[in-house]
Amino acid sequence: MRITKPTKKKKKIGPVGVVILAVVILGPLAAAGVGALFLMEDMEKPTVALYPLIDAVSLKKEFTVKAEDPGSGIKSIVVTAGQGLKKYTVLRKSYDALQKAVLETFSLEKAELRGGEFDLQVVVTDGSFFNFGAGNSARIDRRMTLDMAPPNVRPLTPTHYMRQGGVGLVVYTVSKEPERSGVMVGDRFFPGFKQDSGSYLCLFAYPRDMEAEDYKPRLYAEDRAGNERTGFFVNMAIKRRFKEERVEISDEFLAAKMPAFAAQYPEARDPVALFLKVNGDQRRKDEAVLRDLGRKTSPKPLWNGPFIYLPGSSVLGSFGAERAYVYKGEQIDRQYHMGIDLASTPKAAVPAANDGVVVFAGDMGLYGKTVVIDHGLGLQTLYGHLSQIDVKAGDAVAKGRIIGRTGTTGLAFGDHLHFGVVLSGLEVIPIEWWDAKWLEDNVTQKIRRFGGEIPQ
Numbered sequence: 001m002r003i004t005k006p007t008k009k010k011k012k013i014g015p016v017g018v019v020i021l022a023v024v025i026l027g028p029l030a031a032a033g034v035g036a037l038f039l040m041e042d043m044e045k046p047t048v049a050l051y052p053l054i055d056a057v058s059l060k061k062e063f064t065v066k067a068e069d070p071g072s073g074i075k076s077i078v079v080t081a082g083q084g085l086k087k088y089t090v091l092r093k094s095y096d097a098l099q100k101a102v103l104e105t106f107s108l109e110k111a112e113l114r115g116g117e118f119d120l121q122v123v124v125t126d127g128s129f130f131n132f133g134a135g136n137s138a139r140i141d142r143r144m145t146l147d148m149a150p151p152n153v154r155p156l157t158p159t160h161y162m163r164q165g166g167v168g169l170v171v172y173t174v175s176k177e178p179e180r181s182g183v184m185v186g187d188r189f190f191p192g193f194k195q196d197s198g199s200y201l202c203l204f205a206y207p208r209d210m211e212a213e214d215y216k217p218r219l220y221a222e223d224r225a226g227n228e229r230t231g232f233f234v235n236m237a238i239k240r241r242f243k244e245e246r247v248e249i250s251d252e253f254l255a256a257k258m259p260a261f262a263a264q265y266p267e268a269r270d271p272v273a274l275f276l277k278v279n280g281d282q283r284r285k286d287e288a289v290l291r292d293l294g295r296k297t298s299p300k301p302l303w304n305g306p307f308i309y310l311p312g313s314s315v316l317g318s319f320g321a322e323r324a325y326v327y328k329g330e331q332i333d334r335q336y337h338m339g340i341d342l343a344s345t346p347k348a349a350v351p352a353a354n355d356g357v358v359v360f361a362g363d364m365g366l367y368g369k370t371v372v373i374d375h376g377l378g379l380q381t382l383y384g385h386l387s388q389i390d391v392k393a394g395d396a397v398a399k400g401r402i403i404g405r406t407g408t409t410g411l412a413f414g415d416h417l418h419f420g421v422v423l424s425g426l427e428v429i430p431i432e433w434w435d436a437k438w439l440e441d442n443v444t445q446k447i448r449r450f451g452g453e454i455p456q
């Protein structure tokens, strides 16, 4: 890869100097002094860069060309791919209005290349009158390899019993180092993580809101060249029945909870409208935060045996319940409840459900004061509505360590803990992780048999 840098040849010549130069050099053509001015205007070359910086590509891989010329502007970009005597233009752009900076993308799909080596050439020309009007140009020449062989992805674990709202573990191998691999469920991606054994572990979910007939998880691997492969693996999708819960919204509740959100949704004209904004829009925003946190995960399992729950607590609200929100006898909203609400005594001490690293400690929309602990492989636990937080992001915590106290922050009805198990940003059913037998049969045993370090 070569990135052509601007050559600093431009000399500082003032208008007087230019005129003298024009007279001296051009002599009888002194009348062309104006032209000489243009000639001197921009002798700087444009700059050009090509991404990604890889040597092997597929026909589908998307390239980005970045060209800049703050002086006279970019006039054209031409990208060609040559193999043997054949040359194919894969991108040709010219700009009527000269551009200071341009970003263009292209792929090799239109080039009739065969697998093997080829030469990629990018030529960028600016709009200066240099070279008697042809402009300055910068170019990149790269010898590359066209790789059209997708990686092979093969499951090692035989069968996966997936309960709606729950999680499974697939162990698989990939024939060549992938750029990314894992399991696709609809448009959700659950990443797999390479272990020292060379095989990959991937925890993936059967989302609560997906019907059994639509649940078709696929193994997925993409290599650096951009070749993709999806693979079937055996899944038994087991439907689960979820509760319906009725939540009464009182004026007292709105008066107590809504002021904290008013500044974020100034368009809401009354407390009920504001509640609907918070219960809908804010919920989606919180989901986006959880998806980002899901990427901050250890590539190895950090948990150690079954997860624990809030001691001495009873279940106030169950996972996956479809909640009808009722105000003055009328249903105003419906949402899925994606955690378990556990109630103990007010301000009860909350233990970390398992070993891990705190990835979030602070305010999170509906959940109020919240802690999120990463347990590796995309698996995290969430503790919402806390009155007090006793840890900070980055802290390593052991199972049972007190991380805070229950409370009523966020959209909480009375003192309780919203406990969530989150997989790559999606809340999944917590009970599986509390259940020693489920954990052994569905996770630990598979890791022990098919590769990777075993969580105790």
Ligand SMILES: [Zn+2]
Residues within 6 Å of the ligand: 317, 337, 339, 340, 341, 417, 418, 419
């Ligand atoms: Zn809850």
